[in-house]
Amino acid sequence: MNKKTKTRTNTIAGFLGLPYEVYAVIFIVIPLIMVVWYGFTDASGHFTLSNVASIAQPSNIKALWLSVLLSVGATAVCLLLSYPLCMFLVETEKHANSFLTMMLIVPMWMNFMLRTYAWQSILEKTGIINTALTALRLPTLRMINTPGAIILGMVYNFLPFMILPIYNSLEKIDKNVINAARDLGADARQTFIRVIFPLSMPGVVSGITMVFIPALTTFVVSSLLGGGKILLIGNVIEQEFTLAYDWHVGSGLSCVLLIFIVISIVISTITDKEDA
Amino acid sequence: MTNEKVRARGWKRFYIALIFIFMYAPIFLLIIQSFNKSKSRGHWGGFTLGWYVSLFHDADVMKAFGNTILLAVISSLVAVVIGTMAVIAMSRMKMKSRQLWLAVTNVPMLNADIVTGVSLMLLFITLRIELGFGTVLLAHITFNIPYVILNILPRYRELNPHIYEAALDLGATPAQAFFKTVLPEIAPGITSGGLMAFTMSLDDFIITHFTTGAGMATLPTKIYAEVKLGIKPEMYALSAIIFVTVLFLLMMVNRVQEGSENKRKAGEEA
Numbered sequence: 001m002n003k004k005t006k007t008r009t010n011t012i013a014g015f016l017g018l019p020y021e022v023y024a025v026i027f028i029v030i031p032l033i034m035v036v037w038y039g040f041t042d043a044s045g046h047f048t049l050s051n052v053a054s055i056a057q058p059s060n061i062k063a064l065w066l067s068v069l070l071s072v073g074a075t076a077v078c079l080l081l082s083y084p085l086c087m088f089l090v091e092t093e094k095h096a097n098s099f100l101t102m103m104l105i106v107p108m109w110m111n112f113m114l115r116t117y118a119w120q121s122i123l124e125k126t127g128i129i130n131t132a133l134t135a136l137r138l139p140t141l142r143m144i145n146t147p148g149a150i151i152l153g154m155v156y157n158f159l160p161f162m163i164l165p166i167y168n169s170l171e172k173i174d175k176n177v178i179n180a181a182r183d184l185g186a187d188a189r190q191t192f193i194r195v196i197f198p199l200s201m202p203g204v205v206s207g208i209t210m211v212f213i214p215a216l217t218t219f220v221v222s223s224l225l226g227g228g229k230i231l232l233i234g235n236v237i238e239q240e241f242t243l244a245y246d247w248h249v250g251s252g253l254s255c256v257l258l259i260f261i262v263i264s265i266v267i268s269t270i271t272d273k274e275d276a
Numbered sequence: 277m278t279n280e281k282v283r284a285r286g287w288k289r290f291y292i293a294l295i296f297i298f299m300y301a302p303i304f305l306l307i308i309q310s311f312n313k314s315k316s317r318g319h320w321g322g323f324t325l326g327w328y329v330s331l332f333h334d335a336d337v338m339k340a341f342g343n344t345i346l347l348a349v350i351s352s353l354v355a356v357v358i359g360t361m362a363v364i365a366m367s368r369m370k371m372k373s374r375q376l377w378l379a380v381t382n383v384p385m386l387n388a389d390i391v392t393g394v395s396l397m398l399l400f401i402t403l404r405i406e407l408g409f410g411t412v413l414l415a416h417i418t419f420n421i422p423y424v425i426l427n428i429l430p431r432y433r434e435l436n437p438h439i440y441e442a443a444l445d446l447g448a449t450p451a452q453a454f455f456k457t458v459l460p461e462i463a464p465g466i467t468s469g470g471l472m473a474f475t476m477s478l479d480d481f482i483i484t485h486f487t488t489g490a491g492m493a494t495l496p497t498k499i500y501a502e503v504k505l506g507i508k509p510e511m512y513a514l515s516a517i518i519f520v521t522v523l524f525l526l527m528m529v530n531r532v533q534e535g536s537e538n539k540r541k542a543g544e545e546a
C-alpha cells in the first residue's frame with residue numbers, strides 16, 4: 001500500500017474515534033471532575049475541606065470502618081472459595097469457558113436485587129435454613145440482619161469477579177513449568193508455593209480489587225440483608241444524595257471512596273506491568 | 277487411574293457442584309416462588325400460574341419491563357457501534373494516546389458504581405437536563421462502551437493488517453475492505469461485548485437509581501422500591517420469564533455460532 005492511501009486510512013480511522021472521544025470526555029472525565037469540584041466547594045462555590053472532613057464524624061467513620069471490615073472479610077472468603085475452584089477447573093475440565101459463562105453471566109439475567117432478596121427467605125427467622133433446623137430439632141440461628149448476612153450477600157454477588165481473573169491466570173501457566181518443578185524434586189506443596197501461586201498473583205490481585213471495591217461501596221446488599229439497621233459508607237452517601245440533598249457532603253464522601261479506588265487501580269496496574 | 281485419584285477427582289467435582297448450587301439456589305427459589313399461590317414467601321400455598329396472567333394486566337410492571345428492555349437494547353446497540361469505531365481508531369493511534377484512551381475506558385469498569393452514578397447525576401443536574409429515560413440511557417451507554425471495547429480489542433490485535441491492505445490494493449474502498457475482511461474476524465468480540473453490555477444494562481440498579489427521575493422506573497428500581505412493602509409475586513413471574521427467555525436465546529446463538537464455526541473448519545480442511 002502506498003504512503004498516500006495509508007495516511008488517508010489513518011485519517012479516516014482517526015475520525016472514527018471521534019464519537020467515543022467526545023462521549024468519554026463528556027460522560028466519564030467531566031463528571032469525575034465535578035465530583036471532586038463539588039466535594040471541595042461549599043454552596044456558594046468557595047473552596048472548603050469540610051465536606052471531605054465530614055468523614056471524621058463518628059457515625060460516618062463508623063460506617064466506613066464497618067464497610068472496610070465487611071468488604072475485607074467478603075474479599076477473603078471469595079478468594080478462599082475461588083482459588084481451589086479454579087485449580088479444580090483447570091485440572092479437570094478442558095474447556096471450562098462455557099462453565100464460566102454459566103457462572104458469571106447467566107445468574108445476572110435474574111435481577112440481582114431479587115437474587116439478593118431471595119437470600120432473605122433463606123436466612124430469615126422462619127426461613128428455609130431455620131425451618132430445616134427446627135425439623136431436625138436443632139436450635140434456630142439468628143442470621144438475617146447481621147454483619148454475617150451482609151458478607152454472605154457480598155460473596156454471593158461478587159464471587160464471579162474473583163473467579164474469572166484467577167482462572168485466566170491459572171490457565172495461562174505453562175504445564176511444562178509445573179512438570180519441570182516436579183522433575184527437579186519439588187513435592188506438590190512446594191510446587192504450589194514456589195511456582196503456581198506466584199505465577200497466579202496477577203489474577204489474584206485483579207480479583208481482589210474487582211471484589212473489594214464493589215463490596216466496599218455497596219448500599220444495596222446492606223439495605224436488603226442488613227435490615228436497614230447496619231449502615232455502610234455506601235448507604236451514607238446514597239442518603240446524602242437522595243434524602244438530604246446535600247451534594248457537597250455526598251461528593252466529599254465520594255472523594256474519600258475515590259482514594260480507595262485510586263489505590264486499588266495503582267496496585268493492579270503495578271502487578272499488571274510486572275506480569276508483562 | 278488409581279483409586280485415590282478417582283476419589284480426589286470425585287471430591288473436586290463435588291466442590292465445583294457446591295459452588296454451583298450456591299450461585300443458583302436463590303434463582304431456583306425465585307422461580308418456585310413465581311408458582312406459589314400464597315403471597316407470603318415462606319409459605320407454600322399450592323401451585324398456580326395466576327401471577328403469570330395477572331402480570332400482563334399490571335400496567336406499572338409492564339411499563340417498567342418495557343423501559344428495561346428498551347434501555348438494554350438501545351444502549352448495547354449504540355455502545356457496539358461507538359465502541360467498534362473506537363477500537364479501529366485506537367489500534368492506529370500512537371502508543372501514548374492509545375494508553376491514555378485505554379485508561380479512560382477503564383475508568384467506568386474500575387470505578388465504584390455509586391461514584392459513577394453520582395458523578396453522572398451531578399453532570400445532568402448542572403446541565404439542567406431533566407432526569408428520566410434519556411439520562412438513564414446516556415448513563416447506560418457510558419458504562420456499556422468499555423465492555424464492548426475491551427471485548428473487541430484483543431481480537432483486533434490478532435488481525436493480520438496485510439489482508440485489509442491487500443483488499444485496498446485490489447480496488448476495494450476502505451468501507452468495502454472493512455466489511456469484507458475486518459468485520460468477520462472481529463465479529464465474535466462484537467457479539468460477546470454486545471451481549472455483556474446488554475446483560476449489564478438489564479441488571480444495573482445503582483447507576484440507574486441516581487440518574488433516573490420521577491415517573492421513570494426500570495425493573496430493578498421498581499423492585500428496590502417494592503422491597504420494603506414486600507415484592508409483588510408478579511415480579512417473580514416476570515423475572516422467571518426474562519431469565520428463561522435470555523437463557524434460551526443464548527443457547528440458540530451458541531448453537532448457530534458453533535455450527536458456522538464447524539462449517540468453517542470443515543471448509544478449511546477440504
